[in-house]
Amino acid sequence: MPLALLALAIGAFGIGTTEFVIMGLLPEVATDFGVSIPTAGYLVSGYALGVVLGAPLMSVLGTRISRKRMLMLLMGLFVAGNLLSALAPSFGAMLTGRVVASLAHGAFFGIGSIVAADLVAPEKKAGAIAMMFTGLTVANVVGVPLGTFIGQSHGWRLTFAAVAALGVLGLAGVARLVPETPKPEGVRLRHELAAFRNVQVLLAMAMTVLGFGGVFAAVTYLAPMMTGVAGYSAGSVTWLLVLFGLGMVGGNLIGGKFADRALMPLLYVSLGALAVALALFTVTAHHRIAAAVTIVLIGALGFATVPPLQKRVLDQAAGAPTLASAVNIGAFNLGNALAAWLGGLVIAAGLGYTAPNWVGAGLAASALGLAFLSGALERRTDARSRIVAGSAPGPAVTTAPTTADVLR
Numbered sequence: 001m002p003l004a005l006l007a008l009a010i011g012a013f014g015i016g017t018t019e020f021v022i023m024g025l026l027p028e029v030a031t032d033f034g035v036s037i038p039t040a041g042y043l044v045s046g047y048a049l050g051v052v053l054g055a056p057l058m059s060v061l062g063t064r065i066s067r068k069r070m071l072m073l074l075m076g077l078f079v080a081g082n083l084l085s086a087l088a089p090s091f092g093a094m095l096t097g098r099v100v101a102s103l104a105h106g107a108f109f110g111i112g113s114i115v116a117a118d119l120v121a122p123e124k125k126a127g128a129i130a131m132m133f134t135g136l137t138v139a140n141v142v143g144v145p146l147g148t149f150i151g152q153s154h155g156w157r158l159t160f161a162a163v164a165a166l167g168v169l170g171l172a173g174v175a176r177l178v179p180e181t182p183k184p185e186g187v188r189l190r191h192e193l194a195a196f197r198n199v200q201v202l203l204a205m206a207m208t209v210l211g212f213g214g215v216f217a218a219v220t221y222l223a224p225m226m227t228g229v230a231g232y233s234a235g236s237v238t239w240l241l242v243l244f245g246l247g248m249v250g251g252n253l254i255g256g257k258f259a260d261r262a263l264m265p266l267l268y269v270s271l272g273a274l275a276v277a278l279a280l281f282t283v284t285a286h287h288r289i290a291a292a293v294t295i296v297l298i299g300a301l302g303f304a305t306v307p308p309l310q311k312r313v314l315d316q317a318a319g320a321p322t323l324a325s326a327v328n329i330g331a332f333n334l335g336n337a338l339a340a341w342l343g344g345l346v347i348a349a350g351l352g353y354t355a356p357n358w359v360g361a362g363l364a365a366s367a368l369g370l371a372f373l374s375g376a377l378e379r380r381t382d383a384r385s386r387i388v389a390g391s392a393p394g395p396a397v398t399t400a401p402t403t404a405d406v407l408r
Contacts, residue, residue: 130256
């Protein structure tokens with residue numbers, strides 16, 4: 001794997017830390033600003049919605065300059081947002097800082113996925129994407145627990161100041177290690193938008209929203225669930241997040257390895273098992289050891305879907321991948337925002353801190369249904385291609401059904 005992937009992983013580490021560290025600090029932030037836990041959850045959903053909006057906006061801007069320079073610009077924006085969060089005098093100001101930082105997220109992973117895939121042979125693309133996302137998963141083993149410990153011991157503001165420093169390190173890594181590339185030529189917005197006429201692209205993004213949203217329905221409220229239901233101390237949340245991060249690392253590497261071999265079967269297995277694990281979490285959350293084991297499983301199964309879904313979007317949007325790749329990263333965070341909001345609703349309705357697990361199970365099961373639909377459409381398209389063109393099926397972008405085809 002090229003050394004430049006390390007630079008992308010460093011940037012992903014910083015972004016992953018700021019995205020997930022807030023989950024372990026929700027009680028502290030809520031107390032400091034005098035807001036409820038569900039209201040503090042807006043810091044999760046607000047960040048996620050910022051990713052959704054920022055992904056296409058920044059990706060379109062990124063077509064005007066080289067991909068390396070765009071990655072550097074995005075890391076600078078990330079640093080500014082985290083500094084604003086660290087210095088925020090009010091909850092609204094902190095939410096603004098979270099949104100500013102989030103604007104860099106989708107485009108960084110979207111453009112970074114393209115850069116990573118272009119650095120390796122075609123049969124290694126999913127592995128290269130997974131290598132970049134390893135920074136995001138390792139953040140949950142090192143960055144998030146450390147940030148949670150710092151925030152609980154010395155105040156959450158110091159955590160976000162440290163995250164800003166991580167962003168500076170990521171910026172330096174991209175500047176030093178990512179090779180300079182020319183500005184993308186011949187890129188037109190209408191060509192990028194044409195990828196969204198492919199129903200397989202839309203299905204992959206919908207699976208992204210629902211599948212990873214299922215993870216966030218449970219994990220957003222992990223701290224109050226583990227302290228209020230399982231009986232863990234507040235300090236134990238750090239180590240529970242380490243377990244979640246270890247699961248993510250393992251799931252990401254497994255997903256990257258098998259996505260290049262059996263992409264759709266991998267999605268069937270991981271999404272189905274994720275739905276089951278989330279449903280069981282409503283029971284295991286009441287027992288410390290069982291809860292810890294389930295947290296690892298949720299992390300592993302959730303992130304096993306990331307490399308195959310990102311690769312599927314890149315494959316199906318071949319020829320115009322920039323916008324679709326970034327929007328799919330936004331789809332991950334749209335699912336996060338939706339799940340955090342739904343989880344907050346069921347808690348506010350008095351159903352308890354384990355109720356978001358049922359929300360997550362339902363979202364993951366819905367994603368599994370879409371995966372089966374996507375596979376069935378693909379098999380039908382392949383059969384039609386063999387009939388029309390003989391034994392050599394055409395490229396996915398030309399043979400995949402459009403939305404209009406499916407409606408007919």
